[in-house]
Amino acid sequence: MTDALAIKYQWRGHTIRLKRVHIACAYCGADLLRSTTRAKRKCFCNNAEALRYRYENGLIDPNAIVKAAHGAMAAIQWRRGVPNPKVRGENNPAKRPASRAKISAAKLEHNWMRGRTGKLHHGYMGGKIWWRGKDWDAIKLRVRQRDGFMCVKCDMPEWEHIERFSQPLHVDHIIMYRISHDNSMQNLQTLCVYHHAEKIPEEKTLMAEVIQILAS
Numbered sequence: 269m270t271d272a273l274a275i276k277y278q279w280r281g282h283t284i285r286l287k288r289v290h291i292a293c294a295y296c297g298a299d300l301l302r303s304t305t306r307a308k309r310k311c312f313c314n315n316a317e318a319l320r321y322r323y324e325n326g327l328i329d330p331n332a333i334v335k336a337a338h339g340a341m342a343a344i345q346w347r348r349g350v351p352n353p354k355v356r357g358e359n360n361p362a363k364r365p366a367s368r369a370k371i372s373a374a375k376l377e378h379n380w381m382r383g384r385t386g387k388l389h390h391g392y393m394g395g396k397i398w399w400r401g402k403d404w405d406a407i408k409l410r411v412r413q414r415d416g417f418m419c420v421k422c423d424m425p426e427w428e429h430i431e432r433f434s435q436p437l438h439v440d441h442i443i444m445y446r447i448s449h450d451n452s453m454q455n456l457q458t459l460c461v462y463h464h465a466e467k468i469p470e471e472k473t474l475m476a477e478v479i480q481i482l483a484s
Contacts, residue, residue, distance in 0.1 A: 295321045400451060407451055408439040415458040424460045438464045444471050447478060 288301045294310040295317040302311050312318040322328045329335075401407070417426040419437060426437050440459045441448065448455060459467075 293317065400445065404451070407453075407456070411439045411453065411456045412437055412458050414453065418458065419460040419463060420457050421463040422460060429460055433461050435461075440464055440467065444474065446475065 287304045289304055289307045291300050291302050291307045291311050292298070293300055293313050295312055298313055300311050300313065310321075312321065319328075412426065417437065418424060419429070424437075429435070429437050438459050438461065440457050441450070442455050442457055443450065445451075
């Protein structure tokens, strides 16, 4: 450290006198001009050199940042049934397994349909099978051509069906596909939206009988 230098500058009409001293950077040795108070500690050119100095001299644990990050992650991690006081809302008793079981039991008592999906549902019909085979589109076109692009029940033409319902005529399985898995021309017919919807109650009844036979 060299002798102090008196630096003057004007601020709002007042003359400010500051004392600055020359001091070497603790990392690279470059000449710095710092205040007499700041010069009592190690001085650096910038924060990056200060950080390098601390790492190289063992003043900072290299894994300290990683450990701090892991601690922060553990503090915000969701632990079902283990409330974490460091996280807002984790102390809610309704999140504990015992409380959640009581809530589910109460909901089930007042809503008998809760959780009844798939085979447990009273209207289950064996599940929907969307796949009709790789050539299903070509089969539908041949069936509509065979029936003259008209509904076999009401003779509605396809152009009128598209104008009214914005979709082509439906190709229906006479014996539902979930039972027959039959894509032959004899088992297919062209129907409009109305007559295709009329078959749904009949198919539900038929499917219920089949499921009852298979279960017995």
